[in-house]
Amino acid sequence: MHKLTNKLKGNKLAQIILLVLYVLVTSLSLYLAQASVTAFLLLLFSLLLLYYTELPDRLKWVIAGVVLIGVIPFVSSTGPGYQSYMEVATVVGIYVAMALGLNIVVGLAGLLDLGFVAFFAIGAYTYGIFATGQAANFMPFGDFPLSGESFWIFILIGCFVAALFGVLLGIPVLRVKGDYLAIVTLGFGEIIRIVFNNLDKPVNITNGAMGLASVKPPEIFGYQFVYPNQFYFIVLAILLFVILAVRRFEYSKIGRSWKAVRENEIAAQSMGIHLVRTKLLAFAIGASFSGMMGVVFAAKQTFVDPTSFTLLESITILVMVILGGMGSVPGVILGAAVITILNLQVLTEVTNYLNQLSLNGVISFPEALAPAKMQRFIFGAILIVFAIYRPQGLIPAKNPVFDEESLKEGSKKHRKDQITVEPDKGFQA
Amino acid sequence: MLAEILQTLPQVLVDGLALGAIYAVIALGYTMVYGILELINFAHGEIFMTGAFIGVAMLILMTGLGWLAAMPAILALILVLVVTSILTGFMGVGIERMAYRPLRNSPKLITLISAIGVSFLLQDLVRFITEYKRGNYILTGPSMFNEQFAIKFSSISSSFSDAFFKTSTLILIISVVIMMVGLDFFVNKTKWGMAMRAVAQDRETASLMSINVNKVISLTFFIGSALGGATGVLFAVQYGTIDPYIGFILGLKAFTAAVLGGIGNIRGAMAGGIMLGLLEMFAAANLQLLTGGIFGAEYKDVFAFAILIIVLIFKPEGLFGKAVTEKV
Numbered sequence: 001m002h003k004l005t006n007k008l009k010g011n012k013l014a015q016i017i018l019l020v021l022y023v024l025v026t027s028l029s030l031y032l033a034q035a036s037v038t039a040f041l042l043l044l045f046s047l048l049l050l051y052y053t054e055l056p057d058r059l060k061w062v063i064a065g066v067v068l069i070g071v072i073p074f075v076s077s078t079g080p081g082y083q084s085y086m087e088v089a090t091v092v093g094i095y096v097a098m099a100l101g102l103n104i105v106v107g108l109a110g111l112l113d114l115g116f117v118a119f120f121a122i123g124a125y126t127y128g129i130f131a132t133g134q135a136a137n138f139m140p141f142g143d144f145p146l147s148g149e150s151f152w153i154f155i156l157i158g159c160f161v162a163a164l165f166g167v168l169l170g171i172p173v174l175r176v177k178g179d180y181l182a183i184v185t186l187g188f189g190e191i192i193r194i195v196f197n198n199l200d201k202p203v204n205i206t207n208g209a210m211g212l213a214s215v216k217p218p219e220i221f222g223y224q225f226v227y228p229n230q231f232y233f234i235v236l237a238i239l240l241f242v243i244l245a246v247r248r249f250e251y252s253k254i255g256r257s258w259k260a261v262r263e264n265e266i267a268a269q270s271m272g273i274h275l276v277r278t279k280l281l282a283f284a285i286g287a288s289f290s291g292m293m294g295v296v297f298a299a300k301q302t303f304v305d306p307t308s309f310t311l312l313e314s315i316t317i318l319v320m321v322i323l324g325g326m327g328s329v330p331g332v333i334l335g336a337a338v339i340t341i342l343n344l345q346v347l348t349e350v351t352n353y354l355n356q357l358s359l360n361g362v363i364s365f366p367e368a369l370a371p372a373k374m375q376r377f378i379f380g381a382i383l384i385v386f387a388i389y390r391p392q393g394l395i396p397a398k399n400p401v402f403d404e405e406s407l408k409e410g411s412k413k414h415r416k417d418q419i420t421v422e423p424d425k426g427f428q429a
Numbered sequence: 430m431l432a433e434i435l436q437t438l439p440q441v442l443v444d445g446l447a448l449g450a451i452y453a454v455i456a457l458g459y460t461m462v463y464g465i466l467e468l469i470n471f472a473h474g475e476i477f478m479t480g481a482f483i484g485v486a487m488l489i490l491m492t493g494l495g496w497l498a499a500m501p502a503i504l505a506l507i508l509v510l511v512v513t514s515i516l517t518g519f520m521g522v523g524i525e526r527m528a529y530r531p532l533r534n535s536p537k538l539i540t541l542i543s544a545i546g547v548s549f550l551l552q553d554l555v556r557f558i559t560e561y562k563r564g565n566y567i568l569t570g571p572s573m574f575n576e577q578f579a580i581k582f583s584s585i586s587s588s589f590s591d592a593f594f595k596t597s598t599l600i601l602i603i604s605v606v607i608m609m610v611g612l613d614f615f616v617n618k619t620k621w622g623m624a625m626r627a628v629a630q631d632r633e634t635a636s637l638m639s640i641n642v643n644k645v646i647s648l649t650f651f652i653g654s655a656l657g658g659a660t661g662v663l664f665a666v667q668y669g670t671i672d673p674y675i676g677f678i679l680g681l682k683a684f685t686a687a688v689l690g691g692i693g694n695i696r697g698a699m700a701g702g703i704m705l706g707l708l709e710m711f712a713a714a715n716l717q718l719l720t721g722g723i724f725g726a727e728y729k730d731v732f733a734f735a736i737l738i739i740v741l742i743f744k745p746e747g748l749f750g751k752a753v754t755e756k757v
Contacts, residue, residue, distance in 0.1 A: 112538055183469065194731050376552050380547065380551075
C-alpha cells in the first residue's frame with residue numbers, strides 16, 4: 001500500500017487518470033443502479049479524493065465544479081431516487097455553510113458558541129414571516145405575502161439581520177470570558193427558541209408553536225423553484241460564495257487577528273488587536289452565513305416552526321466542526337457532509353435494515369436501540385473521542401509558513417515559491 | 430394588582446423554596462468542580478437526572494418485591510437516597526477519570542467540548558435503558574408522601590391566602606438542609622475539606638504540601654455527584670414524572686444559581702439557588718399580571734437566562750464572590 005501511494009506521489013497524470021476513472025465508475029454505477037445509495041455516496045467521496053490529489057488549486061476548483069454542477073445532477077436524474085438524492089445534497093450544502101460559519105466563531109476566534117442555530121432560526125423566520133400572510137398582522141402597510149421574487153433580496157436581508165443579532169449577542173459576550181461564553185450563548189439559543197415559540201401574542205408575529213405554513217417558493221422571471229434539484233443550485237451558488245469568503249478571511253489580517261485572539265487574548269491585545277471589534281466581526285460573519293442558509297431553508301421546507309431550532313441542532317453543527325477539525329475549511333466541509341449524511345441516510349438505512357431483520361425473525365431487535373434515535377449518543381461519543389484522541393480533527397488546519405529570508409529580500413516571485421504549509425499547532429497542545 | 434400578588438405570595442414562597450433547594454444542591458456540584466478545575470461540568474445536570482432514574486427504578490423494584498409496603502416509607506427513602514448517591518458518586522468519579530483527566534493540560538475549549546459530549550452520551554444512555562426496559566422513556570414513580578398540609582397564612586393577615594405543601598416538600602427541604610450543613614462542615618472543618626480548599630486555591634502548591642491532588646479532585650467529583658444524585662431522587666419524589674432530558678435545562682439553571690452566588694463559593698451557591706428558585710416561581714406566577722398579559726408563565730425560562738446574562742455582564746464575580754484579575 002505504501003509503495004503504491006509513494007508511486008502516486010508526485011505523479012500528477014496518474015492522479016488525474018485515477019480520479020477520472022473513479023468518477024466514471026461511480027457515476028456509471030449510479031446511472032445504472034439508481035436505487036443504490038452507496039453509489040451516490042461513493043460519487044460524493046470523489047470530492048475528498050480530489051482534495052488529496054496534488055493538482056494545482058485552480059484545476060481542483062474546475063474539477064469540483066464539473067462534478068457538482070454537471071456529473072452529480074445528471075447521473076442521478078434518470079431514476080426515482082433523483083429528488084431524494086438532491087434533497088440530501090441540498091441539506092448537506094446548507095449544513096456545510098452553517099458549519100463554516102461556526103468554524104469562524106469556534107475554530108478561528110476560539111469562542112465556543114452553543115446557540116448557533118439561533119441565527120439560522122432568525123434567517124428562516126425573516127423570510128418566513130414576510131413570505132406568508134403573517135406579516136399582515138403587524139405591518140401597517142404593504143401587501144403580504146411578498147412574491148417569490150423577493151427571495152433573492154431576502155437572502156441578503158437574512159444575512160444582515162442575523163449579523164445584527166450576532167453583534168447584539170456579541171456586545172454582552174465581550175465582557176464574558178471563555179467558558180461563561182458557552183453558557184451565555186446556550187441561554188441565548190434557548191431564549192430565541194422560546195420567544196419564537198410564544199410570539200403569537202399579544203401581536204401574532206411568528207404564529208407560535210403552530211409555525212408558518214406555505215412559505216412562498218423563490219421565483220425568478222416567472223420560473224419557480226419548488227423541487228430539491230432546483231434548490232440544489234441555489235445552495236451551491238451560496239456555498240461557493242461562503243467558501244470563497246471564508247478562505248479570503250482566513251488569510252487576511254482579520255483572520256490572523258482571530259487566531260491571535262484564540263491563542264491568547266491578552267497577548268493579542270498587547271499586539272494592538274482591537275479585541276471588541278475582532279470578536280464582534282467573528283460573531284457577525286459567522287451568524288450571517290447561517291442567516292442566509294436560514295432563508296434558503298425556509299423557502300425549501302415551505303414551513304418554519306420552532307422545533308427545527310433546538311439545542312440538538314446547535315450541538316450537531318458543533319460536532320461537524322470538531323469532527324472535521326477546528327479552523328480547517330476542508331475539514332469542516334468534510335465533517336458537515338459526514339454528519340449530515342450519517343443523520344439523513346446512514347442511520348435511517350441501518351434502522352430499516354435492522355427492522356427488516358427483526359421482522360424476518362433473524363434477530364430480535366428492540367425498538368429503543370434504533371440507530372435513528374441514537375443521535376445524541378453518537379454525537380456525544382464523537383465529541384469525547386475527538387476531544388481526547390484527535391482534537392485537531394480529521395483534516396487538521398494548516399497555516400502558511402513564510403520563509404523569513406526571502407521575505408527580507410522582498411522579492412515577490414521568490415517568496416511565492418517558498419510558501420509551504422505545516423500543521424496548525426493551535427489545538428494540539 | 431399588588432393585592433393579587435400578595436394573595437398568592439405564600440404559595441409562591443413555599444414552591445420557590447422547594448425549587449430553590451433543588452437548584453442550590455445542584456449548584457453546589459457545579460461550583461465545587463469549577464472552584465477546583467475551572468471547568469463547567471456540563472454532565473452534572475445529567476448526573477442529577479441519572480440519580481432521579483436510579484431512585485425511581487429502585488422504588489419501583491422495591492414496590493414489586495413488596496418491601497415498600499413492609500417498611501416505613503421514610504426508611505425506604507433513606508435507603509434509596511444512600512444507594513443512589515453512592516452510585517452517582519462513583520459515576521462522577523468515573524466521568525472525571527475517563528473524560529476530563531486526560532485533558533487536564535489541554536486548552537479549556539477542548540475540555541468543555543468533552544463535557545458536552547458526556548452530557549449528551551448520558552442522556553441517550555438513560556433514555557435507551559429506560560425505553561428498553563419499560564417501552565417508554567418517561568417514567569412515573571410510585572406516589573409517596575402525598576399528604577397535603579396547609580400553613581394558615583390567612584390567619585396572620587387576610588391579604589394572604591393559605592399555602593399548601595406536601596410531605597415530600599418538607600422532606601425535600603429538610604434533606605437539603607442536612608446535605609448543605611454537612612457539606613459546609615466537611616469543607617470548612619475537616620482535613621479533607623482543607624485539602625480541597627488548598628487545591629482550589631493553587632493546585633501546584635497544594636501538591637508540594639503533600640496533598641494528593643488527583644485524589645482530592647476525585648473526592649470533589651464524588652461528593653458533588655453524590656449530592657446531585659440524591660437531589661435527583663428527591664426531585665422525582667416531589668414532582669412525580671421524570672424524563673431523560675430534565676437534567677440539561679435544570680442543570681443550566683443551577684449553573685445560573687452558582688454564577689449568581691459567585692462561582693467557586695459554596696455558601697454563595699446555596700444562597701444563589703434559593704434566590705433563583707424564589708425568583709423563578711415569582712415570575713411564573715406573576716409575569717402575566719405584571720406585564721399586563723404580554724408575557725406569560727412560558728417566559729420563566731427566559732427570565733432565568735436573562736438573570737444569568739445580566740449578572741455575567743454587570744457582576745461576573747457574582748453576588749458573594751471576589752473579583753479576580755487575570756494575570757499574564
